[in-house]
């Protein structure tokens with residue numbers, strides 16, 4: 001076995017492509033046909049297929065090749081494709097990974113998923129329907145996701161008697177439409193997926209077509225991998241340190257090439273060194289390139305961690321905490337500007353917010369529409385801000401270092417995907433003014449540690465009453481305080497805000513920033529806001545940053561609040577006079593792990609305030 | 624490095640993708656484990672893990688869910704490889720299932736798989752509190768697999784909800800979990816059976832000898848050759864094992880794993896044979912032919 005020749009032809013390449021088109025254009029049939037004609041379908045699978053074709057009775061006597069693809073029981077029964085499916089087949093020349101994505105409008109997110117790793121799009125149109133809205137939408141998404149090679153398969157040509165002018169008209173219309181979508185190659189092929197014309201072999205029924213058959217084209221089309229768009233990029237995935245004798249960083253080269261002796265810089269810290277060795281299990285390499293998974297060691301002992309990006313010093317990536325990006329929203333709950341999400345790009349995960357939603361893109365025609373949120377499957381151009389600066393490249397230059405996902409912080413759902421366009425401000429240019437007198441010095445003078453006490457609870461729970469008591473007691477003890485009350489702030493700083501989800505987030509963001517400034521001034525800041533959403537309280541906590549943040553849950557059951565109703569608000573809301581009233585038609589999310597819970601039933605405000613003062617003393621905030 | 628250089632670019636890309644996935648698991652999860660089923664896919668997976676973390680050892684243990692009905696040669700191979708590499712191996716058996724007398728012959732394949740594989744796996748994952756389990760499943764194996772993510776989210780109770788999968792963009796994987804949730808990770812998602820064998824050949828990876836043709840004692844059961852691996856396989860009256868030149872395309876519990884008649888005695892022979900093959904490898908697994916949606920059903924219940 002040792003001396004046996006390798007059976008794999010050394011030059012077999014891999015092409016990842018995506019199929020798209022509207023429902024019933026024949027996508028599944030076409031892929032089934034490609035698999036069938038390239039012998040990727042084995043005898044027992046064919047047997048199952050014949051059985052199922054009879055059972056679902058979709059194509060009469062023939063076997064229905066589309067049934068090869070619809071993998072979920074539900075899909076087979078309903079004859080629709082729900083989710084992106086990945087199919088593998090190989091010919092002598094190439095291996096293919098096909099992402100088969102659903103055509104329905106509501107599945108934009110699945111299409112984007114399939115497109116994110118595809119190098120080419122196989123776009124189907126039905127010859128006698130021509131270019132439809134769905135065709136335009138899918139082309140736009142492909143373009144946005146950086147696909148640069150397109151095959152336009154004009155299908156069901158059998159239904160128009162293989163008429164040349166029909167094909168020519170569709171191909172021409174599409175070329176005109178796609179002119180500014182940035183495609184570098186566009187090949188139109190007349191086919192019949194059902195009968196196999198021009199799929200694996202050119203067909204005598206289409207004598208006027210002198211181009212390649214589809215499979216032939218897919219086997220030979222040149223895909224440039226655009227390594228030269230950025231310099232060397234290496235997102236550090238894993239620090240490999242088995243013992244004192246070895247320290248290397250492992251990752252996959254996102255762009256460029258590297259060789260021992262080459263200089264590198266750690267983006268962010270700016271620390272430079274040289275590559276000592278490219279370590280692999282098979283021995284050291286003299287050179288490694290885009291897509292290689294390697295481990296690097298350096299000639300100096302430099303500080304590098306997961307999430308850092310190594311780059312060539314001569315062409316560094318952007319390093320910024322504010323940038324513009326196109327975002328595709330992928331989750332049922334809409335994007336809320338101002339809300340904090342996790343942003344993951346390469347091996348880096350940081351809190352991030354959308355600061356401005358500039359516009360939504362109408363994917364049917366590419367036009368820009370004003371918007372305040374993005375709903376599931378909508379696409380918009382946004383400005384984002386991250387809690388720490390991150391290294392990236394524009395997506396158009398590098399998918400690997402320019403594409404990110406947004407994760408909802410409470411449910412962990414993948415909520416959106418983003419493609420970075422450009423940095424808004426280089427982080428290095430907005431270095432903060434160094435303060436000579438710090439928060440600690442200011443607080444020390446007051447004999448206390450600054451802190452933010454964040455009261456949350458239903459309307460009428462007792463927040464304001466207890467907060468006031470606490471402040472009185474603190475002042476009596478000689479501490480320096482400031483009380484921010486939700487209702488009061490809405491008359492001034494936040495009087496431009498209403499009670500929609502978006503406005504509530506902005507309300508809390510501003511209050512968080514104000515609380516932080518006051519804590520910087522050395523004060524103990526008492527905030528009494530309903531702040532109904534966990535995500536937003538989390539955001540406030542992050543804004544307040546290094547200062548102590550004490551979330552105080554004023555725990556009063558809803559029935560009790562309604563019974564007390566000190567300001568008569570529940571009565572009004574129940575009469576329909578106040579829409580979006582928290583506790584009634586707008587939800588209140590109780591804290592999962594507050595620092596302090598004050599259950600009000602059976603205790604008076606004074607005793608509860610004392611309890612909180614004790615906590616502050618225990619935590620060393622007051623003397 | 625001449626070996627790897629001789630790979631096709633296609634295999635090299637698959638290898639790099641899998642290594643990237645394994646490193647991401649090590650970096651992102653609290654307590655990952657590699658599901659080692661002793662078969663060829665597991666052997667490839669283990670080899671990739673050695674490569675991914677070299678010169679360190681893989682930073683996670685191996686877990687073998689043993690039904691007690693594996694081929695004897697599989698267990699011998701497992702113990703030898705693990706000893707050679709010095710990697711921690713956890714072996715888990717559903718003792719309660721054993722006590723109930725569940726076995727693949729008398730209880731039937733469906734019940735046996737449910738109790739001794741699916742339930743056993745869940746027990747082990749819960750017992751050791753693993754938050755990520757790496758497995759060798761491939762998308763070309765079966766239709767519902769084609770829809771599965773590389774990082775496949777499992778809710779509480781390990782259930783797979785095909786209607787509710789996290790979109791997977793680029794190679795940016797969402798690995799965040801809440802208590803009780805876990806993720807199954809499939810680094811070989813984009814490999815085909817042929818890729819696996821090409822890779823085994825190129826990398827000279829050791830696999831269980833059962834994959835290679837040899838004279839073995841077998842009996843014919845519903846269109847498949849079943850090997851009489853030990854005394855536990857009840858023979859029908861008049862049924863006598865015969866010696867045939869056979870090999871296995873997949874390995875599992877011996878009474879449920881059909882052999883094929885073959886002369887392929889080396890990896891190269893197998894590759895050549897596969898090029899001609901007109902049967903998919905799952906055909907050797909008796910559990911799948913129950914119903915065409917059976918894999919999806921098993922996966923929803925937490926099967927690998």
Ligand SMILES: Nc1nc2c(ncn2[C@@H]2O[C@H](COP(=O)(O)OP(=O)(O)O)[C@@H](O)[C@H]2O)c(=O)[nH]1
Pocket residue numbers: 021022023024025026027028029030058059066081103155156157158159191192193194195
């Ligand atoms: N006449 C004809 N019918 C086709 C052709 N391709 C697909 N179809 C039929 O169009 C219908 C929809 O095909 P399917 O592959 O399920 O479409 P999908 O929704 O795009 O996946 C099915 O009834 C197919 O049999 C073709 O080339 N010619």
